[in-house]
Amino acid sequence: MSYLALVTNNFDEVSHFYETSLGFPIVEQWDREHGRGHRFDIGGMRLEILDNARERHPLWVFYPSERFQIVVEVSDIEAAHERIAVSAPKPEATSWGATLFQVRDPDGVPVTFLQWNEGGAA
Template structure:
């Protein structure tokens, strides 16, 4: 039994408006709260269920090689289960993300694409 009831990721971005356009508007993460004040801007977005996936360096290199062709991601990469990988990648690139690699079919049966958010965060989009 765990005492954890919520897993919240805090992402500090250089361009807040670009991040909102990508994550809330283009990706469609519902806005739960706006706690912005004179001291700073903050939105709480609902990203559905969160799981923590731990990779060792060899696994991270293998996934990067499969999705991109070389080791490119940092210590943190978001992986988002979406209904349509190709359509979501196109929507996000139209909203300011950069395509890192085109969609690929994985050996485990998913369709994956890699994009980078305007802040540089790499996102793996995957659909089954």
């Protein structure tokens, strides 16, 4: 997979969340009459945020379901928790070999930070 693209009606707020609140760098951006977007590096994977208001044919954007989430694997869950600039629950160990915490972006998309524990899946 090359990257994940999310279309939003809240472009400025969502972009600010990923860049400033979560600290993911913008690696590419564009601002044209019929398209505006930011592409972020989220730890080796790319996340593209597209401004639905600028699309030539805007999409019907609905509240996200629980069918997908963005998962960011980290080597130090405590450091990741300290680094982000949004309120997040404390990391918790799972029964399946990981420690994680989850936040939601301004559109409600779940973003899970996950560290595999010794003996957990990789």
